[in-house]
Amino acid sequence: MFLNHISTQNIKGDAFGGLTAAVVALPMALAFGVAATGGDPGPGLWGAVIIGLVAAFFGGTPTLISEPTGPMTVVFATVFLSFTSQASSAEELKTGMAMAFTVVILAGLFQILFGVFRLGRYVTQMPYTVISGFMSGIGAILVILQLPAFLGQQVEGGVKGTLMRIPYLITHVDQPELILGLITVSILWFTPAAIKRFCPPQLLALVIGTLLSLYLPALAAADLARIPEFKASLPGFNVPNFSSDQLGLMFVDGAVLGMLGCIDALLTSVVADSLTRTEHNSNKELVGQGLANITSGLFGGLPGAGATMGTVVNIQAGGRSALSGIIRAVILMVVILAAAPLASTIPLAVLAGIALKVGIDIIDWDFLQRAHHLSLKAALITYGVIALTVLVDLIAAVGIGVFVANVLTIDRMSALQSKRVKTISTADDDVELSDEEQELIDKAAGRVLLFQLAGPMIFGVAKAISREHNAIGDCESVVFDLHEVSHLGVTASLALENAIKEAIEVGRTVHLVLLPGATRKRLEKLKLLQQLPEECITSDRCEALRRAVSALN
Structure with a gap:
């Protein structure tokens, strides 16, 4: 009215x-x-x-x-x-x-x-x-x-x-x-x-x-x-x-x-x-x-x-x-x-x-x-x-x-969200993993790295993604876990794309844990998913770790 x-x-x-x-x-x-x-x-x-x-x-x-x-x-x-x-x-x-x-x-x-x-x-x-x-x-x-x-x-x-x-x-x-x-x-x-x-x-x-x-x-x-x-x-x-x-x-x-x-x-x-x-x-x-x-x-x-x-x-x-x-x-x-x-x-x-x-x-x-x-x-x-x-x-x-x-707010939020960008190579890290996931990581003995992101990934988190990626040591396979990412900003998605491409270029096998939704659509628009074999993309983290460990020589 x-x-x-x-x-x-x-x-x-x-x-x-x-x-x-x-x-x-x-x-x-x-x-x-x-x-x-x-x-x-x-x-x-x-x-x-x-x-x-x-x-x-x-x-x-x-x-x-x-x-x-x-x-x-x-x-x-x-x-x-x-x-x-x-x-x-x-x-x-x-x-x-x-x-x-x-x-x-x-x-x-x-x-x-x-x-x-x-x-x-x-x-x-x-x-x-x-x-x-x-x-x-x-x-x-x-x-x-x-x-x-x-x-x-x-x-x-x-x-x-x-x-x-x-x-x-x-x-x-x-x-x-x-x-x-x-x-x-x-x-x-x-x-x-x-x-x-x-x-x-x-x-x-x-x-x-x-x-x-x-x-x-x-x-x-x-x-x-x-x-x-x-x-x-x-x-x-x-x-x-x-x-x-x-x-x-x-x-x-x-x-x-x-x-x-x-x-x-x-x-x-x-x-x-x-x-x-x-x-x-x-x-x-x-x-x-x-x-x-x-x-x-x-x-x-x-x-x-x-x-x-x-x-x-x-x-x-x-x-x-x-x-x-x-x-x-x-x-x-x-x-x-x-x-x-x-x-x-x-x-x-x-x-x-x-x-x-x-x-x-x-x-x-x-x-x-x-x-x-x-x-x-x-x-x-x-x-x-x-x-x-x-x-x-x-x-x-x-x-x-x-x-x-x-x-100041963005800086504070970026600092908080940066703590949710983690690279995990052993089961001793402060991350909740199932018994099978812990067993798989222990079995890999550092040759498989779990790269975990969670929550909203705003542009201020891009630096943390790059920093964690640069700190990656010798490993043969990287599992990028994005299933808990609620929002993936453009800047953060480009930093993630760079990390995945560099891992592929140095000969590492890349596995992606991804749920249907806005994050998947963002990566599809970047044409990033087309660069990975279909079997390397899954919605189950345990399954991704299982495939990564089974592919080790």
Whole structure:
């Protein structure tokens, strides 16, 4: 079915879940909109409405709440800055913004492709060290980007610019702004659990922070930076802009944003499954997320994905079908249209405090505290990915992290599998042999060698095959036992072919123990079996040893 699971059997629960999720979404959407664009909350608010509505209709996880998230906001903020920072006129700024939102559309297209080609189950199959480092790096970026507004200064220069300006920011702190930011973070951190059940701390912090800024004399008298006024009308259509000289960068940014959105959404879908004891449709979810981001980009909204906080709140409040996500989007839209004028009273320091707390929560503190105890290599990969994410580039961080993690994994797997490549010339070796097999090897007195391989033979095992083959001493016959090989890679099969050919060239008789299946088909494609007499190929190791020993002079 093309639509998500929309049911009317749980209207009360879905309505309450949608209402609660909308309350949680409002302050987050405001904060993310301001953080991503440098002051305009509109893209965050309408992104929360559009993405939530479209993903609820066409996604594959009934209880998933989709909206702009911290990781997606960080990446889009980088994209937005790269296309608008050099604008010298209003027209150039408009063009840059159109290109940035076109990247959101491209991200949605990539997500649809991932879903259509059924790549959903592969998207999250990255090493946890890389995912943890990447997400922690994104959390650190979100924290860094909030520091200027949190300290009462202008936001400029992105992450690297902010890091360079830290000494200046510390020495030029605006005390009223800092106090307001600290109050906001304190409310988020220390709100009692009993109150959280009735009112999300984000909304509480938004309301209290704004009221204090208006009515507390010490703060009301200060010249606090607030959200610029924005129109309460429905968003206009954003015409996609594909600049020829920036097209390559736009596609790369779109791919990165799309991949991050896939990971973010599917990880949240797994959380939803664990809470509801259901199973989501990964590929359908990716298509729904892609359609949502395309629509959001077309109307100038932020990109988004499945939001863990909103999803958990929705489920705990009673939401069980996609109807809750639809209700949430409708409620949020009504609130935006009705209360938009009030938004201009919200101080930027309050929104910076909310976003800063989100960034702190994104950082994987639990794993970072234990990584060096689990494995020094894992810790180096995680911290390396964090450093690359913050200081260099998101793509470089993921690419280098995955490459290094895979190389280390392959090296470890190769070392383990190499132990299963053995040459046996006596029955004293640590190999399970039947009584008859032991008797046959003893009878051969070193003139028959059993060359045993077992398990998956990946390309890293080729060196072990060559090493064991080169160590073969004087013998007249070699039995290559492959009946326990579950996978024979191309590189390993070529190393095996070389060992067999060299044995034949020096005059040794070669016997092959081989079962029907993928390994036999691989050797048939190499045309290796045609080089051996039919009687030298069998599926029984004992029979192969029997023939080898009986052929001795």
